[in-house]
Amino acid sequence: MTRRRVVVTGIGTVNPLANSVPDTWRDLLAGKSGIAPLTLFDVSKYKVRFGGEVKNFKPEPIIDHKSVRRMDRFTQFALYASHEAVTDSGIDFAKYDPFRLGCIIGSGVGGLAEFEDGHGTLLSKGPDRMSPFVIPKMIPNAASGNISIRYGLRGPNTTVSTACSSAAHAMGDSMRQIQYGFADVIVSGGAEAAITPTGLGGFIAARALSHRNDDPAHASRPFEKDRDGFVLSEGAGILVLEEYEHAKKRGAKVYCELLGCGNTADAYHITAPHEDGIGAAEAMRAACREAGWNLNEVQYLNAHGTSTGLGDVAETKAMKQVFGDHAKKLMVSSTKSMIGHLLGASGGVEAVACALMMKHGVIHPTINHTTPDPECDLDYVPNTPREARVTKVLSNSFGFGGHNCSLALGTV
Amino acid sequence: MSDEQIRQKVIDIVCEHLAVNKDQVTDKTSFIEDIGADSLDIVELVMELEEEFDIQIPDDQAEKIKTVGEAVEHIKVAVKNKDKDGGAKA
Numbered sequence: 001m002t003r004r005r006v007v008v009t010g011i012g013t014v015n016p017l018a019n020s021v022p023d024t025w026r027d028l029l030a031g032k033s034g035i036a037p038l039t040l041f042d043v044s045k046y047k048v049r050f051g052g053e054v055k056n057f058k059p060e061p062i063i064d065h066k067s068v069r070r071m072d073r074f075t076q077f078a079l080y081a082s083h084e085a086v087t088d089s090g091i092d093f094a095k096y097d098p099f100r101l102g103c104i105i106g107s108g109v110g111g112l113a114e115f116e117d118g119h120g121t122l123l124s125k126g127p128d129r130m131s132p133f134v135i136p137k138m139i140p141n142a143a144s145g146n147i148s149i150r151y152g153l154r155g156p157n158t159t160v161s162t163a164c165s166s167a168a169h170a171m172g173d174s175m176r177q178i179q180y181g182f183a184d185v186i187v188s189g190g191a192e193a194a195i196t197p198t199g200l201g202g203f204i205a206a207r208a209l210s211h212r213n214d215d216p217a218h219a220s221r222p223f224e225k226d227r228d229g230f231v232l233s234e235g236a237g238i239l240v241l242e243e244y245e246h247a248k249k250r251g252a253k254v255y256c257e258l259l260g261c262g263n264t265a266d267a268y269h270i271t272a273p274h275e276d277g278i279g280a281a282e283a284m285r286a287a288c289r290e291a292g293w294n295l296n297e298v299q300y301l302n303a304h305g306t307s308t309g310l311g312d313v314a315e316t317k318a319m320k321q322v323f324g325d326h327a328k329k330l331m332v333s334s335t336k337s338m339i340g341h342l343l344g345a346s347g348g349v350e351a352v353a354c355a356l357m358m359k360h361g362v363i364h365p366t367i368n369h370t371t372p373d374p375e376c377d378l379d380y381v382p383n384t385p386r387e388a389r390v391t392k393v394l395s396n397s398f399g400f401g402g403h404n405c406s407l408a409l410g411t412v
Numbered sequence: 413m414s415d416e417q418i419r420q421k422v423i424d425i426v427c428e429h430l431a432v433n434k435d436q437v438t439d440k441t442s443f444i445e446d447i448g449a450d451s452l453d454i455v456e457l458v459m460e461l462e463e464e465f466d467i468q469i470p471d472d473q474a475e476k477i478k479t480v481g482e483a484v485e486h487i488k489v490a491v492k493n494k495d496k497d498g499g500a501k502a
Contacts, residue, residue, distance in 0.1 A: 066431035070452075129463075132455040 003179040007412060008255040009247050010089025010240030011352045012081035015339045016052030016233050020084060024349075025356050027338070028364040029385045033217035034339050035231050040195055048209045050216035051195050052233025052340030070133055071146060072111030077236035077345070078143035078191035079150060086151065089240040090252060091185065093151050102155035102183040103144045104174045105238075106166025106190035108344030108399070110140030113196045143191045155183040161344065163399030164304075166190050167237060168347030168407055172261030174241050184246045189348030191236035203232055206271060210307065220341075221368035222305035222334035223312045223376035230306040233340030237348025239355070244412070255355035256393075259293075260408035262286030271400050273311055277318025280304075283404040284322045284394055291392075291408035296326040299390040300363055302350050303380075304398045305334025306341050315396065316376045331388060333381040337367045347397035347405065354393050354409050361389040413491060418465070419484045425464060426480060429457050439481030465491055 013020070016034030017027040027034070035052050043049040059068045059076045062083045068076060086093075093101055118134030136142060141159035148157050156177045160170040167190025174188040203209050210229035212219035220231040247254055262283035266274040273280065288295055304315055320327045335350045342349055357363055362385050369382035391411040398404050413421075423437050430447045443449040449457070458474045461467075461483065467490040469477075477483050 064431060066429075069429070129459065131459070132452040136452070 004181060005244035006175045006178045006241055006258045007244050007247050008239050008258065008355050009091070009242045009252040010085040010087070011255060011355055012084030012088060012238045013236060013349050013352050014054050014057060014077050014081050015235035015237070015342060015349050016054060017339055019054065019057060019080070021088070021352065021356070028335070028353060029362060031365050031367045031383060031385070032338060033220070033367065034233070035216045035219055037216060038195065041197060043200065046200055046204060048200065048204050048211055049213050050219065050231070051200070052231055052342070053195060054235050070137065072114040072137040072142060073193035074107055074111055074191045075137070075142045075146050077193060077234070078105055078238065079146055081189070081191070081236040081238040082147050082150070082187055085238040085240050086187065089242070091240065091250070093153065096184065098152050098154035100155050100184040101151070101153040102174070102177060102186040103147045103153045103157050104160065104170045104177070104186055104188050105144040105147065106160045106162070106168070106170035106344045106347065107140045107143060108161060108163045108166050108192055109194050109199065111138035111142060112194050112199050114138040116196055116198055147187055151187070153187065156186065162403040162405070163401055164341065164343050164346055165397035165399035165403045165405040166344030166347070168351070168395065168397035168405035169263065169403070171239065171241065171258065171347065171351060171407060172263060172405060175258045175261055178241060178243050185240065185242045187238060188241050189236065189238035189351070190345035192343045192345040193234045194343055195232055195234050200232060208271070208308065218368050220307045220337050222303065222307040222337050222366055223316065223373060223380045224369050225371040225373040227307040227309065227312065230308055230336070231340035233342045234345070235339070235342050235349060236345050237350070237352045239348065239351055254412050256358045256409050257412050258407065259410050260287040260290030262290070262404070262406040264404045266402035266404065268402055270402070273314040273398060275314060277314040277321065279402060279404045280315060280318035280396065280398060281321045283406040284318065284396065287394055287406040287408040291410065293392055293408065295323055298323070298330060298392050298394055299388070300331045300357065300393045302354050302393065302395040303332050303334045304396040305336055305366065307336065311398070313375045316378060319378060327378055330378065331363050331381050331386065332378050333364055333366045335364065347395065347407070350395050350397070351407065351409065354395050358390060358393060358409070358411050361387060363388050363390065415488055418487055418491065421464060422461065422480060422484050422487060425460050426457065429453065429460060437480055439479065439484065441480045442478055444478070461487060467491060467494055
């Protein structure tokens with residue numbers, strides 16, 4: 001059986017750099033950092049007091065006033081970015097059988113702020129004072145549910161929660177739904193809003209975050225010697241994935257094709273990556289196999305690259321394992337160097353970045369790359385963007401739990 | 413609090429929660445038919461009214477409140493009873 005082809009026809013994002021695709025692309029090329037002191041709540045008691053907040057976010061009028069009140073921040077991000085992606089795709093969903101249209105969104109933790117609010121009310125005022133919206137706002141599938149309601153998407157609809165690889169896995173699952181004929185169009189990607197007292201406190205306790213409070217803009221420094229952890233961020237990256245003939249028939253513009261998804265687990269430790277990156281390596285190989293690529297054909301790899309001590313070394317080792325001598329020729333960059341770690345949304349924003357890099361023929365840099373780490377010795381496109389027409393790209397996402405996902409994206 | 417103050421306060425809360433303009437709201441306005449509220453909206457609205465006026469509206473009574481006017485009438489009585497109770501305690 002010939003699998004159907006899946007292409008990207010629309011992209012949208014809100015992230016710590018900007019609240020639209022054009023502004024994000026401008027800032028990615030400029031090598032800007034979106035990381036700054038936190039303002040969402042009082043962080044004076046926390047050891048880490050900075051992160052990647054979405055700034056100047058005004059969900060109205062894209063989301064109406066009443067709906068905004070019924071959605072946690074992560075769902076608002078998802079809907080806002082969906083609006084940009086769907087508008088960009090030019091698709092009129094009303095023209096198609098709604099059962100052929102789907103939505104699969106990733107989120108690591110869902111509506112954490114709403115959970116905290118609801119729990120706060122429970123403790124301070126008792127169970128009878130809890131809002132009827134606590135549950136519908138906090139459930140991680142609130143994003144895919146609300147997107148389906150907004151656009152009338154009645155086909156496959158699920159939510160993937162694999163921590164920091166959620167968005168990538170959501171896109172992989174969407175790709176399969178389209179490849180095997182269960183849907184023609186799926187709104188996919190990820191959304192996250194975990195900069196809350198519990199989210200921040202929990203990641204600090206897990207010893208995962210950078211402590212560079214005095215210099216937030218330089219805190220996310222993937223593959224660099226002085227890195228000391230990742231930077232907690234929030235936002236959404238949403239893509240309209242569409243069957244190729246369906247897109248051609250309506251004259252849609254096509255950014256790139258989604259050709260493969262490698263999905264493996266380390267089966268090793270709940271937070272630490274396997275030292276040799278064996279799961280990550282197999283995910284990359286599997287993505288290339290499915291895409292039908294020789295490993296030495298891959299030109300660019302958008303790394304998971306979170307700026308943690310262990311993670312960046314393990315990913316580098318995995319790349320060397322997979323690509324051998326070709327690893328040195330591969331361009332690798334980390335979007336997280338500029339936007340920080342959007343957890344379950346990161347793969348979505350990074351897929352948006354990959355689509356833009358292929359479209360424009362420019363690779364965005366890994367910023368804050370001052371002192372090389374001897375254990376991370378690949379070409380990380382340090383500090384300045386590079387002109388390069390790439391046609392075969394991998395995007396890595398790995399999550400707590402030991403989940404690994406590598407997506408193969410290529411020009412059509 | 414005067415009856416008219418209660419009425420204005422109820423209308424403010426309804427407008428804020430259900431995203432409607434004040435000029436669309438009269439005593440006869442039905443939450444479900446005219447404003448498009450659903451069951452969760454009404455649960456939340458009743459809780460908000462309880463909070464604002466410091467009263468309790470039992471579920472069986474809350475279910476009977478269909479219009480803005482009915483809400484205002486119910487609250488007027490509840491507020492008066494509360495004042496009485498409060499006075500008795502004092």
